[in-house]
Amino acid sequence: MTTTVDRAALARNEHLTFRANMGVGRHGWLRLTPAYGVRLVRDRLSHLPEGSVITDPFSGTGTTPLAAAELGHFGQSVDVNPFLIWLGTVKTSHYSPETLLAAADATQEVVASARAHPEDNDLWQPSLFKIEKWWSPGALHALKALRASIDQHEGQVKDLLEISLCRSLISCSNAAFNHQSMSFKEGAGESVLFEMDEAEQTFAAFGTEMSSIIESARYDLLGSARVYEGDSREGVRDLKEADLVLTSPPYVNRMSYIRELRPYMYWLRHLDLSSDAGDLDWRAIGGTWGTATSKLNSWQPHTVTPVDDAMRAVCERIATDGGKNGPLLSTYVHKYHHDMWLHFQAITPTLKHGGSVSYIVGNSTFYKHEVPAQEWYAAMLRELGYQAVKVEIIRKRNSNKALFEYEVTGTRP
Numbered sequence: 001m002t003t004t005v006d007r008a009a010l011a012r013n014e015h016l017t018f019r020a021n022m023g024v025g026r027h028g029w030l031r032l033t034p035a036y037g038v039r040l041v042r043d044r045l046s047h048l049p050e051g052s053v054i055t056d057p058f059s060g061t062g063t064t065p066l067a068a069a070e071l072g073h074f075g076q077s078v079d080v081n082p083f084l085i086w087l088g089t090v091k092t093s094h095y096s097p098e099t100l101l102a103a104a105d106a107t108q109e110v111v112a113s114a115r116a117h118p119e120d121n122d123l124w125q126p127s128l129f130k131i132e133k134w135w136s137p138g139a140l141h142a143l144k145a146l147r148a149s150i151d152q153h154e155g156q157v158k159d160l161l162e163i164s165l166c167r168s169l170i171s172c173s174n175a176a177f178n179h180q181s182m183s184f185k186e187g188a189g190e191s192v193l194f195e196m197d198e199a200e201q202t203f204a205a206f207g208t209e210m211s212s213i214i215e216s217a218r219y220d221l222l223g224s225a226r227v228y229e230g231d232s233r234e235g236v237r238d239l240k241e242a243d244l245v246l247t248s249p250p251y252v253n254r255m256s257y258i259r260e261l262r263p264y265m266y267w268l269r270h271l272d273l274s275s276d277a278g279d280l281d282w283r284a285i286g287g288t289w290g291t292a293t294s295k296l297n298s299w300q301p302h303t304v305t306p307v308d309d310a311m312r313a314v315c316e317r318i319a320t321d322g323g324k325n326g327p328l329l330s331t332y333v334h335k336y337h338h339d340m341w342l343h344f345q346a347i348t349p350t351l352k353h354g355g356s357v358s359y360i361v362g363n364s365t366f367y368k369h370e371v372p373a374q375e376w377y378a379a380m381l382r383e384l385g386y387q388a389v390k391v392e393i394i395r396k397r398n399s400n401k402a403l404f405e406y407e408v409t410g411t412r413p
Contacts, residue, residue, distance in 0.1 A: 025216040026091045029163055031170070032061045032260060036248040036360050040394075041067040044246055044358055048073065051223070055242040057232040057347050058249045058285075060257075062088030065225035072222035076239055078230040080283045083261060083270045085227050090159045092225035095217045103160045103217075106153050107210045110161060111203050113152070114145035123148055126266035129274060134263065138198030139172045146206055147267060160217065164210040166264045171209070172202045173263065232285065233342035239350045248360035249343075250286035252336045252373050254329075257281075258289045285339045288332060296331050305341040306383035307376040314369055321367040329366050337376055344380045351412045357381065359408040362397055374406035386410035 027038045041064055045054065048071075056064035056077035061084065065075030069092050079085050117123065123144035125131065135143065146168070150161045230236040232249075250257065258265075258281040265271040271280075278290025288296070305311070311334060319330035351357065364371045374391045381389050389410035397403040 025219060026066055027063060029091060029213060029216070030061060030087060030166055030264070032257070036063065038063055038067050040360070041246065042071065044244070045071055045073065048243060052243040053240050055239060055245045055347070055350065056247045057245065057343065058247045059084055059088050059227055060248070062091045062225075062227060064246050065227060066092050066221075069221040069223040069225040074223055074240065075225035076228065076242070077225070078228045078232055078236050078239075080229070080231055081257070081261070081270075081280060082229070083265045083268060084257075085229050086159075086268070086270075087163075088225075088227035090163060092221065092227065093156065093159070094220055094224075095156060095160075097218075099156050100214050100217060103157045103210070103214055106157050106161060107164075107207060107214075110146060110149040110153070111207055113149040114142065114206075115203060117141075117145040117148065126269070127272060128262065128266045134173050134175065135169075136174075136195065136198050138195040139202045142199040142202035142206075143169050143172070143267070146203070160213055161210070162268055163213050164206055165267060167209040167213075168202060168206040169263055169267055171205050172198075175263070231283065233339055233346055235346050235349065241352045241355075242350060243352055243355050245347060245351055245355070245357040245359075247358075249340070250284065251362040251364060252286060252333060252371050253362065253364040254286070254288050254332065256287060256289035257284065258287065285343070286336050293328070296328055296335065299331055299335055301334065301338045303338065303341070305338055305380065307337060307341075307379050310379075311337055311376065314371060317369045318366045321369065326367070333366070333371055337373070340373075340377065341380055344377075344384060348384055348412065353412055356409060356411050357386070360394065360405060361408060362405045363403060365400065365402050370402055374408055377408040378410075381408070381410045385413060387413050 024038055045052075045068060048054070050072040052068075052073045054064060054068040054073055054075050056075070059065065059077030059079035062077060065077045065088060068075030075092065077088055079088070119141055123141075124147065125140070125144050128134065131140065134140075143165070146165055150158060150165060153161060228236050228238060258277045262271065262277065265277075271277055275291060278292050281287030281289035282292035282295055315330040315334055318333060319326045322329055347357075359377055361373050361377060363373050378389050378391050387410065389408070392407050392409075394405045394407050397405055
């Protein structure tokens with residue numbers, strides 16, 4: 001059966017992406033390009049009774065647990081990335097008026113202390129590759145001074161100051177975020193002179209960002225949330241039985257979350273060596289940054305999946321038509337769905353009988369061969385006994401006429 005698709009209408013559904021999060025309270029605190037929109041999450045939660053338990057096994061920036069807590073539910077999520085665990089925890093925390101007053105006072109102290117640091121080489125800076133390409137000398141000095149001053153604080157106040165630092169280091173950087181993946185603006189890294197105006201602009205940006213963060217943190221959450229460190233392919237012991245699993249896993253498109261998160265993770269000291277990024281990306285489903293790519297060459301599956309036959313046919317075509325990179329990308333597609341099968345098996349026991357799952361995922365193409373992740377998700381869920389499994393198109397993703405975002409749903413009997 002041929003499905004008629006209104007591509008123009010689907011292309012207008014930007015309100016279902018992270019663009020809809022910007023300026024929406026805590027949801028806009030930090031930008032992560034592949035994240036999905038809070039409006040979509042709120043819509044999926046709207047029918048649940050207050051106090052429901054919602055699980056997101058791919059926490060990302062914490063959109064799902066935060067939306068759940070805002071609506072009076074208990075949101076719980078899981079991630080392997082320590083920075084995202086921290087970010088989700090900070091976004092879903094309760095902040096007392098006293099804490100927010102202390103944060104406002106600390107902002108003035110941090111900026112004053114940072115301004116007092118002379119231009120020198122004694123301040124710590126992250127070992128981010130070609131850091132001079134990211135920031136001008138003046139902006140880099142200001143960020144280093146702010147980092148040193150923030151280190152004098154602790155607890156929730158320090159958490160909020162570090163959110164502001166993250167926002168400031170992006171707003172003052174030479175990075176461009178006008179498309180799906182981060183790139184650098186033309187001429188990045190060419191400035192060699194220290195300009196005090198650039199330092200002052202960074203200090204001013206930090207204060208402005210902090211004011212916005214404090215204001216949005218004033219609106220307390222009706223419910224609560226918890227972000228756990230864990231691997232979504234394995235069971236997380238402390239998870240409560242959920243009424244709904246709502247998530248948007250990494251897509252099978254080689255988009256590296258580590259690549260997008262590098263500036264934050266280096267400045268907050270979650271990364272130090274470039275090899276650390278590759279090791280972490282290897283632990284994440286769909287990760288291919290740095291050493292994760294080379295490890296694909298020796299990867300072998302250790303279980304069969306319900307979609308092996310269909311997947312093998314697609315992977316063979318990718319391997320044949322992809323030239324020297326074909327075999328590697330074929331293995332990538334295989335490993336991704338192998339890992340997702342492990343995930344579906346691990347998450348099912350944590351869902352209540354009668355509970356539902358909702359996976360927001362996109363398909364992909366390699367050398368013009370479609371990888372129908374949405375269909376293979378549905379097949380895996382059916383194999384595990386889920387009922388009323390459906391696949392629905394949510395939106396058109398970009399100019400490639402073959403790429404869409406889908407919602408795959410089902411109910412555990």
